């Protein structure tokens with residue numbers, strides 16, 4: 001960073017009006033994603049932090065807890081703050097997790113982890129976690145294929161061992177990269193004796209949509225969506241389907257927590273603090289200097305630079321009312337940076353899958369299905385807390 005200035009915000013690029021008026025955080029909630037380290041004990045072949053050599057580049061947290069307190073007092077006062085411990089693999093820096101939880105006992109906490117070190121966390125830490133997102137890629141063969149031999153079993157063993165100590169929900173977080181991923185392996189993650197409460201997936205943001213792979217994914221989506229609507233007394237706990245159905249049945253829910261912006265929160269209230277104290281809206285874009293939006297040490301924060309732009313096609317898209325722009329990183333790279341290869345090989349296939357999902361959901365008459373739900377199931381569709389921790393859209 002350059003020489004500190006004496007006023008707020010210290011970022012010389014921030015317009016004067018921002019300094020006086022605008023709250024950089026839109027709304028009353030803020031997700032503080034604290035990257036406790038950029039080191040990881042696995043080497044997943046598709047890791048998004050590998051882009052720009054971010055992974056492994058910072059191992060130590062360079063800001064003090066007092067600086068984090070000062071930052072929170074300056075920029076987060078009066079907000080409902082929830083922390084996601086993120087990395088790298090966040091459990092490699094347990095002392096930092098513990099210090100934050102002790103220093104801010106009134107905040108809400110989530111852990112995003114690969115699950116391999118879950119059993120090293122103290123019971124009181126596990127008890128305070130509202131949600132644990134565990135990265136897994138599907139069944140054993142798919143997961144071990146990306147993460148290394150034996151990882152699937154190790155994660156499941158750790159999870160079964162710690163499940164009763166975890167205070168909140170446990171969500172399987174799948175990056176759907178392999179086009180050969182089957183309905184059965186995704187379904188298996190939420191079957192009755194599974195330690196997972198929910199499944200959330202994102203379509204991989206990489207060039208893995210060639211040949212018939214989009215059609216193969218669509219065939220699995222048809223099965224998942226059929227299964228989702230098959231019952232009205234018990235929820236099929238797949239967050240993207242729950243969220244899309246909620247958005248179709250109650251369209252304002254797609255907007256209210258994000259002021260109408262993207263549901264992945266990067267444009268409104270998600271701030272990622274790198275171990276060196278720099279703040280970015282999207283954890284996958286911490287290598288892009290123009291995305292810098294604040295600093296803990298220098299105690300400044302400006303509104304997220306990652307916003308919808310006129311060059312993005314969302315406004316005229318059939319999916320916009322319930323999709324709301326999905327992944328801003330993808331849209332930014334494809335339409336603002338105008339990376340035509342990324343647009344054709346990653347963004348357009350994902351948008352095709354999203355629109356397909358919307359039509360499949362409509363085929364099942366979500367309004368009629370919703371009206372038959374028992375009240376507890378209906379409440380999960382409308383108010384599931386996990387929506388606050390993930391991107392909602394896949």
Ligand code: SF4
Pocket residue numbers: 313314315317318319320323324325326327331350351352354355
């Ligand atoms: S499907 Fe794609 S183009 Fe359509 S709203 Fe979603 S992100 Fe935008």
Ligand code: SF4
Pocket residue numbers: 264265266281282283284326327328329330391
């Ligand atoms: S969905 Fe949002 S947070 Fe996730 S990579 Fe895309 S822009 Fe970043």
